[in-house]
Amino acid sequence: MAAQDERPSHPHQNLDRSVMAAMAQLTGGVSPHAVADAWTDWWLHMARAPGRQLELIEKAQQNTLRLMQHAAAEMTGKAQDAPFAPKANDTRWTHPDWAKPPFSQWQQGFLALQDWWDHATDDLRGLRHKSAERTGFMIRQMLDTVAPSNFPALNPGIIEKTLQTRGQNLTEGAAHLAADVVQTLTQAKRPIPEEFALGKHLACTPGKVVYRNDIMELIQYSPQTDLVHPEPVLIVPAWIMKYYILDLSPENSLIRHLVAQGFTVFCISWCNPTADQADLSLEDYRKRGVLAALDAINAIVPGRQVHANGYCLGGTMLAIAAASMARDGDDRLASVTLMAAQVDFIEAGELLLFLDESQVAFLEDMMWEQGYLDRPQMARTFAAIRAEDLIYTRAVRRYFLGIEDLPSDITVWNGDTTRMPARMHSEYLRGIFLENRITAGRFAVEGKVIALKDITAPMFVVATESDHIAPWRSVYKTQLFTDNDLTFVLTKGGHNGGILSEPGHKGRHYRISHRRAGAPYMGPDSWLKGHDPRPGSWWQEWTCWLEQNSGAQVAPPAMGARDKGYPALCDAPGTYIHQG
Template identity: 45%
Template sequence: MSSPQLLRKKAPAPTPASTLPANTTDTADTTNTADAVMTAPTRSASDAACAPTRGTSSDDLDRAAHAAVAAWTGGLSPASMVLAWLDWAMHLTVSPGKQLDLATAALVAPAVQARGTPPAARRTPPDPRFAAAEWEAWPFRLYRDAFLLAQQWWEHASTGVPGVEAHHEDLVRFWARQWLDACSPGNFFATNPSAQKALIDSGGGIAIQGAQHWLEDFADMASRLRGGRPVHPSAWRPGHEVACTRGRVIWRNELCELLQYEPATSQVTREPVLIVPSWIMKYYILDLQPKDSLVKYLVDEGHTVFMVSWRNPGAADRDLALDDYLKRGLLAALFEVHARCGEPVHATGYCLGGTLLAIAAAALARDGKADLLRTVTLLAAQTDFSEPGELGLFIDASELAALDALMWQQGYLDGSQMAATFQLLNARDLIWSRMMSEYMLGRRSKPNDLMAWNADTTRMPYRMHSEYLTKLFLNNDLAEGRYCVDGQPVALPDIDAPAFVVGTERDHVSPWPSVYKLHLFTHNALTFVLTSGGHNAGIVSEPGHPGRHYRCATREPDAPYRSRQEFFEQTPSIDGSWWPCWSDWLRAHSTGQVSARQLDPALEPAPGRYVLES
């Protein structure tokens, strides 16, 4: 904690707020304003870890070779997979006890099944793929039970082999699961009794419907691969059915737009709320339909709300860096909000936007600018990446070399490529079960606003995403005090603003135990909320949503650390949405109310231009 403090040098004062453009919606020279907040000091030899690295022609040759391989594997590293399997196989070879256990399981289980005794695999929670009564008929129950036994055997085989490196064990178990899910008897018409019954009951109609669905999806995929728009446009259009909270674009540069929403009350909280979403997503995840819009909820609660809307980059933006997103994005928007309202800001970051906000807050505190922030709210955002959850399967040096080469060749990571990774993490439901339902049974999933948003993908600039994956995910530089802004490291313990941190119970992107780790990096007041749902649905959890619950506890300044298990066991579950809890917290950390801040009606209306770009 002391090391970053010893390296500090006082930054020059920021550009006065009065010099900022008052009401511009065109590209403005705002980069200097943000840069004034963080001005690079003279580097010393001790800052070598913060110095940028430069590629050579031989590096480019290596990248080209890696990119050629990655193009065939979808950005996955064959070397990483092979090394994992070799590690597992070689250690299994010299583990006779484990071999004996596996051989016994392979011989005994089929004998038990032949006698009609339910296999052990069926005593676990029931698999929804085999919930239909038709699976109890012969011979389909044999197919099902054999599959469940194989699944159980591979789970035992891929874990607990002495000497296997933990990451390799996770990879072997993951790829074994992918192979098994692909071979499930439910995926094939000849071994799926539900599909056969549905075909007979429909008089062959589901076959026609399934074929039609396949042709529609194929045409849609072909259009996307050619760079065109979807064949079947979404019924959820930003500015119409979604992203329709009334507001204006008050500022724009080449990287992002800043939206301000029209007040719904005559009085508003004095300190405004600035929301910074992840650049991996379109911002309107937080402004879907009026009934489940977090933006509208905050406006109706009497808050002045600003939102960052990131531009969707292309190949020409390949050299945009993470530092650009910090200075020309988050900090520039923060300075603009502060200039317009004249008050410190309730800064809020979602997912990677929250990670970027943590970096910004630490850098502002380091340079004596902490008074720009009233509070910091992090929604499903990691600051320590040592436990990244299932995404860690795709984070090692070999995987990142392959992905880096692919992005280097394209200039960006395409949203569809990133979506494929998330689909692999839950292939059973997102790939195989969907294919069975839509193509074999002829059932078309009815889209909703969240699904439409999920399909509205974005791209990641090569340099920025490479820096993010390497510095934050692989090296964990932020948590370990090596992440640099303006050539000097930033430290999370320097953040002294009160924090409100939200984790979600079923988050595969930002697992809540990882989000909870911010407790280890601050001794200031920290309110932690654990809510039901996943990375998206847990955050979009409006009042009245059935089945929602949350836990909330505040760690007072300098209070001792409480483990996440203790938090979970000792904090009672509260039915309902966590949104009112957060709104009350924002109000409690504000300094009263002022007259509502009105917008110039001549400004461009929300949702602006950038969110509409494909």
């Protein structure tokens, strides 16, 4: 597959890579060169922009005046609405006393400062857009560390809890902090609680592992209906996480739902690679993952096309595989479903803030040293995107309010981390993410460029409204680079929660549209205005769509095909799911 060009290097460059790898361990994988470049770009452009400087002085004066007027109104009992409001996802200010002095004044002072810096790091003529976004992001990270909600003496919720418990919350919080420090230093994985044991309470849909190689296990799920749709379903999860996000508790398992609707379901369970597998490539995951799974399914359910479903990075890989199959005349796919999966990465959201040539080289050197990128290193990046909620709100609850993190199926899964092989992740970061080769017509499979427009199988594409990893407008662009029959769904929720939208889940809604093959493209904003939300779960729309693209029901196939080299090896969820 397309990757960075191989160029001969001097042996002394290994010394450079070792130094960079050591530095990466100290900085958590963040390139100081990329940080310095963004700040320098912003500062130099600001220094030669006296008009923007005057604008910022006026902005500071206006914000200060609004704060003073609000404080005076509160003192006289005539306060109206607060002049500054928290951002949509900022849950730090939910305690009612934040609306009362003196807490309201501390909160408003912080929000006023945040508002000023948002304006200061906005686009500036001549400034690289990425530099503006990156400096704004870094400023938000710094401001979040000094938010009044973080300090016991300034947070009304902490004060109230401390008085109620006579300080017991602080004692319990100190114990939580000590435990977390030890866990961070040792990098020991927390054991999965017994009430969420894998194979018993989570990932418990009955089935068999029918194929295994060094990259993946293929699970075939046992039928739950007397008749099934003849075309089987293959699920390709992301390798950045374990597959059972799609088979959590029985009530919110997408896999169990599909089986109950009369589908024969297969799912890939990726291995958790070690340093010995550092040289695994994207091509290995395509050929010995997706294509090997299709070969096994064709042997177990012969003569039938396959409904393929890819989630997150698994969807990106599935799109690559589907395009290469279409190019080569391989028509084994009955349909292609992409869930929260991107094929174009120009608008890949705040994750782009972390990637440029310097940052990718920095990560490559770290992976070169250890053989893989560990998911805790990725998790820090994802947490930083929503630091006010995923870092600081959690820290206040855990360390100052003394509230233990109650496990749930999704938090247990989220803590069950995986690694990414060095070569494969480098190829992904460079070829797919940084250079956007798939839609630029520069991504080659087996030496020949692929094109998404070659895919003729019908598509079902799902995006989620508040996705910070695969923003919905980026997912929507699948319609820009394909010409086939395509159904697009935009559902409520985030990257994981929006996909886990089982029927009966309260407060859910979705928008849906159908584009005929060859129809003209409609931009995302126009699409949003023209499609009203519908209450309920998109799962039912999807299963109906699968049924419409399937034949008449038949008797279920056997579990595996021993005579063709695909015996039932063990019970689901298999062995790779337990790899730590």
